[in-house]
Amino acid sequence: MSTEADDRPPFRLDHFLVNLAARGLIGLALALPYRWRVGFGGWLVRRVVGPLAGYRERARANLALIWPDRPEAERNAIADASLDNAGRTLIENYSTTAFQARAAATEPQGPGYAALIAARDEGRPVILVSGHFGNYEAARASLVARGFEIGGLYRNLRNRYFNAHYVRTMEAFGGPVFPQGRAGTAGFVRHLKTGGQLVLLFDQDVPTGAALPFLGRPARTALSAAELALRLKAELIPFFAIRQPGGLDFRVELDAPVPHGDPETMMRQVTAALEERVRAHPGQWFWIHRRWKGRARV
Template sequence: MSAPAPRDANDPPRLRKFVHYTTNLLIVAVIRLALALPYGLRVRFVGWLVQHVIGPVAGYRKRALDNLALIHPEMADAQRQQIASDCLNNVGRSFIENYSAHDFPARMAKITPEGPGVAALEDAAAANRPVILVTGHFGNYEATRAALVARGFDIGGLYRDMKNPYFNAHYVKTMEAFGGPVFPQGRKGTAGFVRHLKGGGQLVLLFDQHVMYAPILDFMGEPARTALSAAELALRYDALLIPFYGIRQPDGLSFQTLLEAPVPHSDAQTMTQAINDSLAAQVAKRPEQWFWVHRRWRSHEP
């Protein structure tokens, strides 16, 4: 009996690279097919595709249902099923909207931002005071940034690198297409966004994903690790901290862009809990627009 062949130490990285490459090929094929369609049909098509095919196959539907059961154990199963289904549709629509580098910003440029945070943002820009705009994965978070950039605001974005490097390369370009600089999380992006803030610029941060070792705060009645970075930056650079939302409208294509009043400066944990509560209130009104597909409450997982 012969001995087994020695395992090549490079096999796992090679396999991972192959999986990333082929996955990206499929994603690019969907994007190109969708972009060949008229805008309205394009958005509805990818929404349907994620809702009925990609979401269930990838396990996103199950994760959304698990999260809904955790937060709303009293809710009827049929209602949770409907919210999860609509959530996946919104995820798909948001994805292809963000790849519609010309059509989507052009549509958002016609929107008039609303809410008490608009005047606060305008006053801060006039005074060259930095602003940190915070939101969650709700509606389409890029809708408001596109609407504000169209009005002359210098709004940068901070992003987390995707695990798939092939996908990440073109996804970053979609964020850059909306205008305003974008910076990667981590050391290489820190210097850039700090300069941007110090120069009186505005920066968008999404704060509603699990961050290892971050403090545990309340989110929708359950403990969730939540990064304090947005509040810490606001305190360090005397920046306004303004929660905002791009709220999808009943037609599925248009948006309300809402800027809430700035969060008063106090301490980082109190301010972060305030933005958690702000997002939770929006989700309570429109639960199908939040990305329930994220692993937000990992302390409850086996």
């Protein structure tokens, strides 16, 4: 007879030890006052984790690919800012109570906010789509504080020990969260069909995606957010949480809903909205991702 334990991946000492170290550092950061811990999280990823894990090298390579004409010193500064933002984002997401309190004080802006309110009041579904920029969870927390039931979709991490508490941090923001896969897809479709709202992040490489231009280079992009919006007659609203000077607060912007059409055209518009923010605040996008992983080598 099979059991739940039988279905678990085999024990991996390296993953177990990495999780122990990560939990220790997160615990150390959480012992600090909020302002200090967020700064410490940024410093830790920028100065220690990023260089050791190869994230700084990857960010610099991506920047050299996209902006080869910019001075190297400028690209390096953007890479460091990106690592700092990633570290701040991680520890913010573990600081549930304090982070939610700050996010609750942030009033969303933009034409998409009125469209979101109207859809909720009329019982129509909404897909909020964004990229790994600023801290996207700040927008979800701000909206949850205003009575929205914002669901989330996540990709399970390879390290199952770290993944267990990582998922709990997302659940703590309120609103249901669903894992990628058949069961998760069924869950968030049901949530949308009842007039719920869902957050999707679209800016990671998808081998089966369409080659859409992103920052001047083709990037394999999933069309699923647009396809789902068309299938369920849902609003598709780009949103962004832009980190403000000082590094602790955010401006939450919701763009006007993307007009329904063919999925590729819709996702081109979503991509253009992200490009606009990345160009304005380049250090807030996660350059550490392999966004152009499937590009042709030149």
